[in-house]
Amino acid sequence: MSLSARIFRSACAPLTGLILVFMAGANVAHSQSAAAGCVLERVGGTSRMLLRCPDGLTIIVEAGARFSLIDRNRDGNADAARLQRKALLLNAPAGQAETGFQVITPQAIAAVRGTKWAVDVQDGKTSVFVVRGRVAVQRPSARAGVLLGPGDGVDVAPGSDPLVVKRWPRARVSALLARFGQ
Structure with a gap:
């Protein structure tokens, strides 16, 4: 079984459990982020938010982003996010979750x-x-996907066209990461 298939098989468990909705820039009660095991704080002097979770996961949230944290196994730690708008920059340490x-x-x-x-x-x-690292990407309805490495990107549009991994140009990478102050 390929690496991407193994990652998807283990990561695509049924999405059940605690779901918390966040809108970057909105006031979010500390009890909500604490329920997901995470602390939400504003990045000083910016409109971005930083979500720090006890297992080492950090998420920089672009201003205006809309996403939900999901705790599938109800252990008090977020193990997924459902992103509806804008962007997230995630740093998940090795061993962050099984x-x-x-x-x-x-x-x-x-x-x-x-x-x-x-x-x-x-x-x-x-x-x-x-x-940094590797990310497996697939369409929600697909069985197979692609595996991205450092410097790789993929654009997923509606439909069923094959996903194409590309080395992103420096200008595109810089523009994306600048949205997170990186």
């Missing part, structure tokens, strides 16, 4: 173990870029 962490969007599922990557939803498509 099944890894995944980001689910309308067009794609990105699943990882120990990596730094960005997921962006806008204009009816999902873009995934890997800074």
Whole structure:
């Protein structure tokens, strides 16, 4: 079984459990983020938010992003995010969770173990870029996907066209990471 198939098999467990919805820039009660085992704080002098979880996962949230944290196994720790709008920059340390962490969007599922990557939803498509590590990406209805390495990205539009992994140009990477102050 390929690496991406193993990652997806372990990471795509049924999405049950605690779901918390966040809107970046909105006031979020500390009890909500604490229920997911995470602490939400504003990044000083910016409109971005930083979500720190006890297992080492950090998520920089672009201003205006809309996402939900999901605790599938109800252990008090977020193990997935459902992203509806804008972008998240995630840093998931190796061993962060037995099944890894995944980001689910309308067009794609990105699943990882120990990596730094960005997921962006806008204009009816999902873009995934890997800074460090490996990320498996597939359409929600697909059985197979692609595996991205450092510097790789993929744009997932509605439909069933094959996913194409590309080395992203420096200008595109810089523009995306600048949205997170990176």
